[in-house]
Amino acid sequence: MPKGLLIFIAFLFILFVLPKQAFATFDISLTEGSRAIDFGTMKMGEEKMISGRGDYEQQFNFISDNARIWYFKAQLVMPFSNGTYSIPAENFQWMVQEVKNGQGAVSANILMPSPFLSYPALIYTSAGSDNTGTEVKIRLRYKLEIPKRQPAGSYTAQIRFIMVEEL
Amino acid sequence: MYNYKNRKIQLCLFISIILLVLIPLVCRADQDSEDVFASVFVLPSFLIDIDNNYLDFGLVKPGESVTLKPATYYNSLRCISNKGTRYYLKIHIPDEIIGPKGSRIPSSSFKWKVYGLNGSGTAITEWQEFSDKPVLVYTSGTEDETGEEIIIRFQYKLDLPGSARGGHYSLKVAYLLTEEE
Numbered sequence: 001m002p003k004g005l006l007i008f009i010a011f012l013f014i015l016f017v018l019p020k021q022a023f024a025t026f027d028i029s030l031t032e033g034s035r036a037i038d039f040g041t042m043k044m045g046e047e048k049m050i051s052g053r054g055d056y057e058q059q060f061n062f063i064s065d066n067a068r069i070w071y072f073k074a075q076l077v078m079p080f081s082n083g084t085y086s087i088p089a090e091n092f093q094w095m096v097q098e099v100k101n102g103q104g105a106v107s108a109n110i111l112m113p114s115p116f117l118s119y120p121a122l123i124y125t126s127a128g129s130d131n132t133g134t135e136v137k138i139r140l141r142y143k144l145e146i147p148k149r150q151p152a153g154s155y156t157a158q159i160r161f162i163m164v165e166e167l
Numbered sequence: 168m169y170n171y172k173n174r175k176i177q178l179c180l181f182i183s184i185i186l187l188v189l190i191p192l193v194c195r196a197d198q199d200s201e202d203v204f205a206s207v208f209v210l211p212s213f214l215i216d217i218d219n220n221y222l223d224f225g226l227v228k229p230g231e232s233v234t235l236k237p238a239t240y241y242n243s244l245r246c247i248s249n250k251g252t253r254y255y256l257k258i259h260i261p262d263e264i265i266g267p268k269g270s271r272i273p274s275s276s277f278k279w280k281v282y283g284l285n286g287s288g289t290a291i292t293e294w295q296e297f298s299d300k301p302v303l304v305y306t307s308g309t310e311d312e313t314g315e316e317i318i319i320r321f322q323y324k325l326d327l328p329g330s331a332r333g334g335h336y337s338l339k340v341a342y343l344l345t346e347e348e
C-alpha cells in the first residue's frame with residue numbers, strides 16, 4: 001500500500017473521527033433534584049403538583065458542541081403500577097418551569113402541563129448557542145392525578161429523559 | 168500495465184471501505200439519557216354515606232301497612248372501598264322502638280329491601296324484617312373493591328301491629344360497612 005494513502009487515511013481519521021469520539025461533548029445530566037420523584041400519599045381523585053425545590057422539582061443540564069440541533073424528550077417507560085393495577089399515563093404530567101441559557105423552544109407552552117407518553121415525546125428543541133457548547137438548564141415540575149377509582153397501594157413509574165440529535 | 172490497473176482497482180476498493188467505515192462514525196446522531204423513578208402511595212378508602220337519613224312514615228293506623236315511595240326507592244347509600252378486599256353492607260335497628268308510656272313496637276315490624284344497585288356483588292332484594300343485630304344487605308364483587316362507587320337503593324315498609332298504642336315513635340336505623348362477614 002502506498003505510504004501517501006496511509007497518511008491520507010490517518011489524516012481523515014484524525015480530522016473527523018477522533019475529535020468526535022474523544023473530544024465532542026454531548027451530555028444530559030440531572031443536576032438538581034432526586035432521581036426518585038416522590039408524590040407521597042394521595043387519595044383517590046386527588047391532584048398534586050410537586051416542586052420540591054421552590055418552583056421546580058428537577059433541573060437537567062444539557063451541553064453539546066456538535067453544532068447540530070438536539071432535542072430533549074421524555075418517555076414514560078413504565079406507567080405508575082403496583083404490579084396489578086396501573087394509573088393511566090395521561091394522569092402523569094410534566095411541565096417546563098424555566099429554561100436557563102437556552103435559545104431553543106419548548107414544545108408545549110411554558111408552565112402548561114403535558115402528559116407523559118409511552119414513546120419519547122418532545123420537550124425542547126435546541127437552537128443557536130445551545131449547539132455550540134452553551135450549557136442549557138431546564139427546570140421541570142410534575143403533576144399527578146389519582147383517578148376517582150384506584151386501588152390502594154404503592155405505585156412506581158419509570159421515566160426516561162433523552163437528549164438526542166434525531167427528532 | 169495489467170498490474171497497474173489491478174492496483175488501481177484495489178486502491179479504489181480500499182478507499183471505499185474506509186469511507187464506508189468513517190462516514191457512519193462521523194454522521195452518527197448522538198444520544199444520551201437519564202432514568203428517573205417516581206412513586207406514590209394511594210391511600211385506602213373505606214366509606215359509606217347516605218343521601219337521605221330521615222325516614223318518615225307519617226300517620227299510620229294500627230294494623231296498617233305503609234311503604235315509603237312504593238313506586239321507586241326512598242334513599243340510597245354510597246359505598247366506596249379501594250382496599251382490594253371483600254366488604255359487606257349490613258343494616259339493623261340497634262335500639263328498642265319506644266313510644267308513649269313505654270309502649271314498644273318490635274323492630275321486625277319494619278322491613279327493608281334493596282330496590283336497585285350498580286355493584287357487581289350480590290344484594291338482598293326481597294323484603295326483610297329489621298333485626299337488632301346487623302344483617303347482610305350486600306356483598307361486594309371484585310370490581311367493587313377497586314374504588315368503584317357503589318350505589319345501593321333502599322325501600323322501607325312498616326307493618327304496624329294492630330295492638331300498637333297511639334303516639335309518636337322514633338327509631339334509629341344503622342348501616343354498617345365492614346370487612347367481617
